[in-house]
Amino acid sequence: MNMNYEFFYFSCILHIFLYFCNQKITNAMINYDLTKISTIMFDVDGVLSKNTIQMDKHGNPLRTVNIKDGYSMQLAVKMGLRLVIITGGRDEAIAKRYHYLGIEDVFLACGVKILKYRDYLKEHNISNEEVIYVGDDIPDYEIMKECGCPCCPKDACIDIREISTYVSPCNGGEGCARDIVEQVLRAQGKWLSTEKAFGW
Numbered sequence: 536m537n538m539n540y541e542f543f544y545f546s547c548i549l550h551i552f553l554y555f556c557n558q559k560i561t562n563a564m565i566n567y568d569l570t571k572i573s574t575i576m577f578d579v580d581g582v583l584s585k586n587t588i589q590m591d592k593h594g595n596p597l598r599t600v601n602i603k604d605g606y607s608m609q610l611a612v613k614m615g616l617r618l619v620i621i622t623g624g625r626d627e628a629i630a631k632r633y634h635y636l637g638i639e640d641v642f643l644a645c646g647v648k649i650l651k652y653r654d655y656l657k658e659h660n661i662s663n664e665e666v667i668y669v670g671d672d673i674p675d676y677e678i679m680k681e682c683g684c685p686c687c688p689k690d691a692c693i694d695i696r697e698i699s700t701y702v703s704p705c706n707g708g709e710g711c712a713r714d715i716v717e718q719v720l721r722a723q724g725k726w727l728s729t730e731k732a733f734g735w
């Protein structure tokens with residue numbers, strides 16, 4: 536009888552602990568003054584697409600896209616945020632996808648991303664404090680150490696998670712961008728604030 540009571544007590548404590556852990560993840564918020572943000576930059580593979588990518592018979596990657604990511608990104612552009620893509624990928628399909636969402640600045644084949652990042656900020660007179668950068672792996676590391684608010688998906692590599700201000704509860708390609716962009720728009724009073732929100 537005593538053993539059963541102890542087991543029941545332990546089970547209750549465990550369930551309460553897991554509940555609050557889940558609440559912490561579900562209610563995660565970016566710990567940064569998002570009213571400062573003028574620019575959100577994204578890597579592609581592992582952030583806007585899943586980590587695992589199929590290939591066609593010619594060896595070309597067949598990247599995934601997330602519809603909810605796309606909705607929030609096109610809305611952010613309409614509401615005046617500057618969105619930028621910086622990727623090592625070379626496929627013109629990437630540019631086509633994000634140009635369709637209204638993103639003008641799509642930089643492909645960026646072997647050393649920090650160089651493009653610094654040039655872009657200088658050209659557009661943007662400070663590091665105004666920038667969220669969303670990355671998932673070592674090629675993003677230098678930018679994420681330099682930008683104001685580094686963010687990453689849940690399945691980013693450990694080195695990236697350790698330096699991120701915010702780790703999204705979503706994996707790359709599974710709503711990570713939507714999570715981050717929506718938080719910025721809400722913080723700036725731009726989420727569902729005009730008729731622009733109700734269309735593509």
